[in-house]
Amino acid sequence: MVAVVEDLNARLRGFEALRERAACEPEWLQRKRRLAMDRFFSLGIPTIKNEEYKYTNLSDLSEVEFFDAPPVADMSLAAYRGLGGLTLRFDSGLLAATDGAMPDGVTVGSIAERLRSDPDGLATRLGNCAVFEDHAPAAHNTAGFEDGAVIEVSPDAVVEEPIHLVFAAASAVSNARVLIVAGRNSQVRVIESYIGAGRYWTNAVTEVYAGENAVVDHYRAQLESIEAFHTGCFQAVQERSSKVSTFSLSFGAAVARNDINTRLNGEGCECALDGLYAVKGGQHVDHHTAIDHVMPNCSSHQLYKGVLDDRATGVFNGKIFVRRNAQKTDAIQNNKNLLLSDKADINTKPQLEIDANDVRCTHGATIGQLDETALFYMQSRGIAIERARNLLTCAFAMDALERIRIEPLRAHFEDLLLRTFADKTEDRREVM
Amino acid sequence: MLEIKDLHVKIEGREILKGIDLSVGKGEVHAVMGPNGSGKSTLASVLAGREGYEAISGLVTYQGADLLAMAPDIRAREGVFMAFQYPVEIPGVTNMYFMREALNAVRKHRGEEELSAGEFLKIVRKKIDPLEMDQSMLKRAVNEGFSGGEKKRNEIFQMSVLEPTLAILDETDSGLDIDALKIVAAGINSLRSENRSFVVVTHYQRLLNYIVPDYVHVLANGKIVKSGGKSLALELEEKGYGWVEETVANPQPVGV
Numbered sequence: 154m155v156a157v158v159e160d161l162n163a164r165l166r167g168f169e170a171l172r173e174r175a176a177c178e179p180e181w182l183q184r185k186r187r188l189a190m191d192r193f194f195s196l197g198i199p200t201i202k203n204e205e206y207k208y209t210n211l212s213d214l215s216e217v218e219f220f221d222a223p224p225v226a227d228m229s230l231a232a233y234r235g236l237g238g239l240t241l242r243f244d245s246g247l248l249a250a251t252d253g254a255m256p257d258g259v260t261v262g263s264i265a266e267r268l269r270s271d272p273d274g275l276a277t278r279l280g281n282c283a284v285f286e287d288h289a290p291a292a293h294n295t296a297g298f299e300d301g302a303v304i305e306v307s308p309d310a311v312v313e314e315p316i317h318l319v320f321a322a323a324s325a326v327s328n329a330r331v332l333i334v335a336g337r338n339s340q341v342r343v344i345e346s347y348i349g350a351g352r353y354w355t356n357a358v359t360e361v362y363a364g365e366n367a368v369v370d371h372y373r374a375q376l377e378s379i380e381a382f383h384t385g386c387f388q389a390v391q392e393r394s395s396k397v398s399t400f401s402l403s404f405g406a407a408v409a410r411n412d413i414n415t416r417l418n419g420e421g422c423e424c425a426l427d428g429l430y431a432v433k434g435g436q437h438v439d440h441h442t443a444i445d446h447v448m449p450n451c452s453s454h455q456l457y458k459g460v461l462d463d464r465a466t467g468v469f470n471g472k473i474f475v476r477r478n479a480q481k482t483d484a485i486q487n488n489k490n491l492l493l494s495d496k497a498d499i500n501t502k503p504q505l506e507i508d509a510n511d512v513r514c515t516h517g518a519t520i521g522q523l524d525e526t527a528l529f530y531m532q533s534r535g536i537a538i539e540r541a542r543n544l545l546t547c548a549f550a551m552d553a554l555e556r557i558r559i560e561p562l563r564a565h566f567e568d569l570l571l572r573t574f575a576d577k578t579e580d581r582r583e584v585m
Numbered sequence: 586m587l588e589i590k591d592l593h594v595k596i597e598g599r600e601i602l603k604g605i606d607l608s609v610g611k612g613e614v615h616a617v618m619g620p621n622g623s624g625k626s627t628l629a630s631v632l633a634g635r636e637g638y639e640a641i642s643g644l645v646t647y648q649g650a651d652l653l654a655m656a657p658d659i660r661a662r663e664g665v666f667m668a669f670q671y672p673v674e675i676p677g678v679t680n681m682y683f684m685r686e687a688l689n690a691v692r693k694h695r696g697e698e699e700l701s702a703g704e705f706l707k708i709v710r711k712k713i714d715p716l717e718m719d720q721s722m723l724k725r726a727v728n729e730g731f732s733g734g735e736k737k738r739n740e741i742f743q744m745s746v747l748e749p750t751l752a753i754l755d756e757t758d759s760g761l762d763i764d765a766l767k768i769v770a771a772g773i774n775s776l777r778s779e780n781r782s783f784v785v786v787t788h789y790q791r792l793l794n795y796i797v798p799d800y801v802h803v804l805a806n807g808k809i810v811k812s813g814g815k816s817l818a819l820e821l822e823e824k825g826y827g828w829v830e831e832t833v834a835n836p837q838p839v840g841v
Contacts, residue, residue, distance in 0.1 A: 525636070530673035533633050534687035534743065535661035535694070544686065548677025548726075 174299070179272040185280045189295035196289040205287075208468045208500045209410050209439040214354060214382055224350040226321045230376050231346035235561040238314035238342075244323040246330065247300045258310025259341060264330060265300040275303065279332055282360035283388040288412065290384035294328045294358040301330025304343060308336035308364070315342040315559055320357065322349030322381065329357035335367035335395075344372040344562065347405070352380040359387045363395035365419065370398050372562060376569075377405035379436070386412045393419030393448075400557055401428035401457075402566055403438050404573060414443040417451040417479075426455045427556040429566070431573050433462035433493075443472040444484065446509075452483040458553040459490040460546055461497035462574060469501040471516065477508040486516040491549045493523065493542075493574065539575075546574055586611050586782045587632075587652075587751055592643035594624075594631050601627045603807035605643070609751070612779040616793055616818060617786045619804035620826040625786045626670060628804070629755035632784070633667035634660050647751065661687075662694035664750030668740040668757050675727035680739070683727045684709065684746055691747055712745045716772050734765035741772040752776070753784045758792035770795030790822035803829050 175183055198214050199206040239253040239261060248263040255261060267274060285292035302318045320329040335341055347355055355377060363369050369389070377383045383406040389397045403409050415424045430438045444453045459467050469488040490499045503516040523545050531541035550570055557563040587609040594602035601624045609615050619625050631638045632645065634657030645652040652660060675683065688708075689699040700708070713720060716738045728736050737757055744752055754773070758766055773796055777783070785796060793801070793815065801818045803811040810829055811817065821829065 524673075524675075526673050527675050529635055529657060530669065530675070531683070531687075532657040533661055533667055533669075534683070534747065535658055535690040536686055537658050537690065538656070540686070540690075541658075544678055544683075545675070548675065551677040 178268060179276070181273070181276045182268065182279070186296050189280075189285050189292045192285055193289055193292035193296055196287075196292060199289055205441065205470075206410075208466070209408065209437065211290075211382075211384070211408065211410065213408065225323075226348040226350050226378075228319070228321070228348070230348050231319050231374065233317075233344075233559075233561040233565045236315060236317060236344075236559070238316060240317040240319060241302055242319045242321060243300065243302070243329065244321050245327040246298060246320065248302070249321075253314075256312045256314045256316075258339070259304060259306045259312045259316070261302065261304050261316055263300050264298075264303050264332065267303050275332065278334055278360070278362060279303075280360075282362060282390050283358045283386055288386060290356050290410070291358050291386045291412075294330060294356050294386070298328040298330040298358070301332065304331070304333045304341065306333075306335045306339040306341045306367070309338045310336070311340040312342065315344055317344045317346065319346045319348065320355065322347075322353045322355050322377070325353050327353065327355045329355060331357070331359040333359070333361045333369060333371070335361070335363050335369050337364045338366045339364065340368040340370075342370040342372075342559065344374065344559070346374040346376060347383060347385075348376050349378045349381055351378055353378070354382040355384070357383070357385040359385070361387070361389035361397060361399075363389060363391045363397050365392045366394045367392070368396045370558060372400045372557065372559070373402065373411075374562075374566070375401070375403045375405050375409055375411070377409070379405065379407060379434070381406045383409040385410070387414065389415040389424070391415060391417050391419065391422040391424065394421040395419065396423040398425035398427070398556075401426075401430075401440060403428065403430040403440070404432070404569060406436065406438075408437045410439045410441070412441045412443075414445070415453075416445040416447060417453070418447055420448045420450050422448070422451040424451075424453045425556065426453070426457075427553060428457040429459070429550055429553040429570075430457070430467060431460040431550070431570055432465040432467065433573065434465060435463070436465045437467070438465075439468035439470075441468075441470045441472075444474070446473070446475045446479040446482045446484065449478060449480045449482070451479065453485070455486040455488075456553055456556065457488045458550055459488070459499060460493065460550065460570075460574070461490065461499060462493040464494075464496045464498075466497070467499040469499070469518070470504065471502070472504040473506070473514060473516075475505075475507040475509050475512050475514065479509050480511045482509060482512040482514065484512070484514040488518045489549075490518075490520045491523065491546065492520060493546070543571055543574060547571055586613075586648065587784070588644070588646040590644045590646075592631070592645060593641045594627055595639045595641050596627065596637060600641070601807055602631070605807075605809060607802065607809065609782050609784060611782060612777075613800065614777065614783040614785060614796065614798045616796075616798035616801045617784060617804055617809075618788070618790070618801060618818065618821060620830070621788070623804040624807045625788070625804055626755055629667060629670075629753050629784070629786050632665065632753050633657060658690070661747070661749075662691050665753070666744050666747055666749035666751070667753045668737075668744060668755060670756040670759065672728050672731075672736040672740055674729045674731075676729050678727050679724055680727050681706075681709070681723040684743060687743070688746055709746065713742060715775060716742050716745075717768055718742060733760045734762065737761060737765065737769055738772070741769055745772065745776055748776075748781075750780065751782050751784070753786070755786050756788060757785075758787055758789060766792065767795060790818045793818045805829050
């Protein structure tokens with residue numbers, strides 16, 4: 154294992170240079186980075202022997218040939234028509250461009266810049282939420298991130314315009330980092346888009362602090378190149394009566410692993426964890442969610458829908474912890490999958506640990522195929538079979554897409570979904 | 586319009602239709618009646634192109650072309666419409682979207698311009714009122730949560746939008762109360778024209794009080810055993826299907 158990690162480290166380079174660069178960072182961050190680096194080396198890249206990675210093999214990360222300078226990513230993939238608001242583009246995790254006006258009540262900027270101008274300003278936030286003790290990719294990110302986005306919403310500020318963060322891969326390995334701090338009674342919308350070209354690894358960590366009564370509406374569009382690796386970790390901590398929703402769209406990457414965790418730390422919190430994944434060819438997509446109900450009277454809703462074609466494989470693992478004190482918890486989890494080919498494969502597993510005795514927790518998982526009678530019905534009205542398949546696929550995804558409250562985003566994703574399976578008919582006939 | 590010659594059809598290896606001959610001329614309304622299991626619905630399904638229905642011999646010619654060689658969507662675009670006995674629910678697809686998609690597929694096939702959402706809405710509004718359907722059903726998912734009567738009315742609505750040349754109605758009357766039956770029948774009657782033919786498959790004579798056929802055929806055990814004018818339906822109603830089955834048991838030459 155050590156050999157593998159050393160080999161990985163040698164080829165990913167970086168860490169040595171990193172130590173030098175880190176020397177001018179504030180002491181609290183240096184300490185955190187050292188811990189994270191040690192943790193990463195002792196954890197190593199997870200193998201399938203690790204229960205949490207049983208169906209997602211990341212060991213390829215230490216074996217694949219990454220290309221140093223991938224071709225330039227197609228920015229149009231993450232250009233949501235009519236979105237407006239503020240857009241920040243990061244190349245390999247470094248702030249490269251800003252477009253649009255800064256909305257009132259919020260500051261959005263570069264983490265590196267912030268660390269220089271105000272060395273201790275983020276000391277209680279950055280890296281405190283996304284724990285890396287058992288999470289190698291998060292440890293790697295914490296040890297290695299060079300920059301990222303920090304979004305701080307003032308108390309009582311309602312920021313209507315969406316803040317769009319585009320992470321474009323421009324080197325073999327990118328550590329993307331996002332920190333969102335939403336003050337008391339504030340409201341904010343953030344979109345992260347991940348794009349790139351060629352073979353590379355994006356390792357992203359997003360931390361969200363939702364203060365009392367704050368509302369955070371978060372979207373993550375994983376639109377990486379079909380050859381890329383993507384590991385993403387979203388971790389939220391919610392204070393009393395706050396509401397966090399996060400939507401994970403996962404269409405890209407050869408191998409994608411998304412960890413989505415939230416801790417409901419105060420009474421009366423709500424969270425909505427939703428997602429849509431659509432994969433084909435030999436793609437693999439994994440969503441691991443964990444909701445920690447710590448306090449009473451909180452609710453959590455999860456709806457993850459997946460469409461898998463060809464030989465694509467998927468994983469959904471949803472953990473819900475209900476602590477002893479968390480009475481009147483209302484937790485709903487749903488994972489629904491549509492398999493478009495006999496060779497596609499999904500492993501779905503709910504994991505509920507309930508220590509309170511007055512709660513409502515429900516979960517459901519389904520795996521199905523397109524309804525043949527509906528296909529014939531559509532054909533009998535003149536609709537070509539390819540189009541009918543597409544419409545039914547979109548219809549399947551509709552209730553997940555409806556969870557997206559930003560119309561330009563919803564429309565863009567719907568269009569992408571249609572295009573993902575539009576040219577697949579010939580292949581499918583072969584498989585069937 | 587439609588010529589069926591000695592059609593034999595198998596489902597899962599079992600022969601259901603055992604030599605059907607039927608000729609439907611332009612503008613004619615043919616009723617196909619018969620007891621349960623006689624092959625009525627099989628005949629409708631094979632004409633629409635449902636999978637799993639294997640025509641082992643015989644010929645079906647529609648407007649001079651081999652109908653059985655066409656994919657179901659091509660048949661529809663060529664003007665064949667089947668009203669389903671059990672209309673299918675399609676969650677997530679609105680009626681409006683579904684019908685515009687269908688109509689545009691048909692129009693494109695005919696070399697006509699596709700319709701915009703606005704143009705389509707204008708057409709649809711005119712077609713929906715006579716069927717006493719609520720406009721809101723356009724925004725609902727296709728047949729989802731519709732009552733039996735609403736589903737059947739939706740079939741007729743689809744037919745009126747697509748304006749087929751040959752309409753096959755598969756037990757459109759079953760499960761309808763008398764009021765719904767009258768509305769559905771009126772909808773069908775309003776679509777009767779000299780260029781449009783109908784094959785009305787039904788178990789009950791009741792429907793034929795409202796849709797008066799030009800010809801009535803009785804199907805039993807996979808064959809048409811009796812054909813005649815509209816009076817045949819009344820005779821059947823009076824004597825029951827047992828009468829026909831006796832006729833089959835004691836074969837006599839059947840006059841067409």
